Amino acid sequence: MNDMRVTERPMSDEIKIAAKGVDVFYGDTHAIKSVDVEIDDKAVTSFIGPSGCGKSTFLRCINRMNDTIDVCRVTGDIRLEGQDIYDKDVDPVQLRARVGMVFQKPNPFPKSIYENVAYGPKIHGLAKDKTELDEIVEKSLRRAAIWDEVKDRLDQPGTGLSGGQQQRLCIGRAIATAPEVLLMDEPCSALDPIATAQVEELIDELRASYTVVIVTHSMQQAARVSQKTAFFHLGELVEYGETDRIFTNPVDSRTESYITGRIG
Numbered sequence: 001m002n003d004m005r006v007t008e009r010p011m012s013d014e015i016k017i018a019a020k021g022v023d024v025f026y027g028d029t030h031a032i033k034s035v036d037v038e039i040d041d042k043a044v045t046s047f048i049g050p051s052g053c054g055k056s057t058f059l060r061c062i063n064r065m066n067d068t069i070d071v072c073r074v075t076g077d078i079r080l081e082g083q084d085i086y087d088k089d090v091d092p093v094q095l096r097a098r099v100g101m102v103f104q105k106p107n108p109f110p111k112s113i114y115e116n117v118a119y120g121p122k123i124h125g126l127a128k129d130k131t132e133l134d135e136i137v138e139k140s141l142r143r144a145a146i147w148d149e150v151k152d153r154l155d156q157p158g159t160g161l162s163g164g165q166q167q168r169l170c171i172g173r174a175i176a177t178a179p180e181v182l183l184m185d186e187p188c189s190a191l192d193p194i195a196t197a198q199v200e201e202l203i204d205e206l207r208a209s210y211t212v213v214i215v216t217h218s219m220q221q222a223a224r225v226s227q228k229t230a231f232f233h234l235g236e237l238v239e240y241g242e243t244d245r246i247f248t249n250p251v252d253s254r255t256e257s258y259i260t261g262r263i264g
């Protein structure tokens with residue numbers, strides 16, 4: 001055993017994101033309170049909890065989206081594969097290419113389906129010519145399970161698709177910059193049950209290639225799509241563990257009250 005190597009590698013290979021002592025304030029509001037969590041690589045992790053408990057706030061810490069909110073202050077340590085993402089040398093735009101995000105409401109750009117997906121690779125210089133860009137667009141849309149539905153109308157506006165198609169397009173757009181992590185903030189809340197089932201199936205496929213973190217109000221969805229679940233309450237991470245265990249055998253009484261419908 002080479003001890004040097006062990007000390008140089010502080011985290012297990014399976015941990016993609018490690019947060020320690022994270023606090024978030026919006027002015028005087030203390031939205032996240034000393035959260036520690038280690039998020040597995042190539043797995044789906046759900047954040048659940050009652051409205052206002054801080055799920056979205058904590059999710060946004062992972063790609064520094066909170067930087068865009070003036071009153072928001074984040075303290076503590078968040079590492080992506082051991083690298084401090086709040087280090088002054090980290091460019092948030094580059095970070096967001098590695099840690100992509102999908103929002104509650106599908107938000108395609110008012111551009112063609114093709115341009116929606118090609119935009120990120122273009123600004124990050126990921127394709128050397130049009131052929132390569134075409135390949136990235138096709139691969140991303142295939143991975144987002146929407147290629148067959150749009151391949152004959154790539155020049156048409158993304159906003160002309162159905163809500164479920166728009167959300168898969170947005171997932172394709174997030175995938176196009178070759179991220180390692182995908183953050184999803186209630187990605188199915190604006191979708192009907194059929195579109196929800198399609199996106200859930202897609203999330204299950206995505207975990208082979210990406211680390212996925214999803215905020216959801218639906219405990220059924222958390223149970224269906226995630227391997228790990230974190231329960232937040234009043235800004236605290238109350239309980240975190242295997243999804244099956246959280247739903248069948250919670251340790252904390254607040255988790256039990258939530259999953260049995262007594263709070264939230």
Ligand SMILES: Nc1ncnc2c1ncn2[C@@H]1O[C@H](COP(=O)(O)OP(=O)(O)OP(=O)(O)O)[C@@H](O)[C@H]1O
Nearest residue numbers: 026029031049050051052053054055056057058069
């Ligand atoms: N931009 C903001 N400015 C000020 N306060 C905010 C802002 N965003 C969130 N908050 C506050 O931070 C706390 C956590 O909110 P957050 O949206 O993270 O919770 P949530 O668990 O995701 O809620 P929901 O399930 O309703 O989306 C709440 O008290 C909320 O009012």
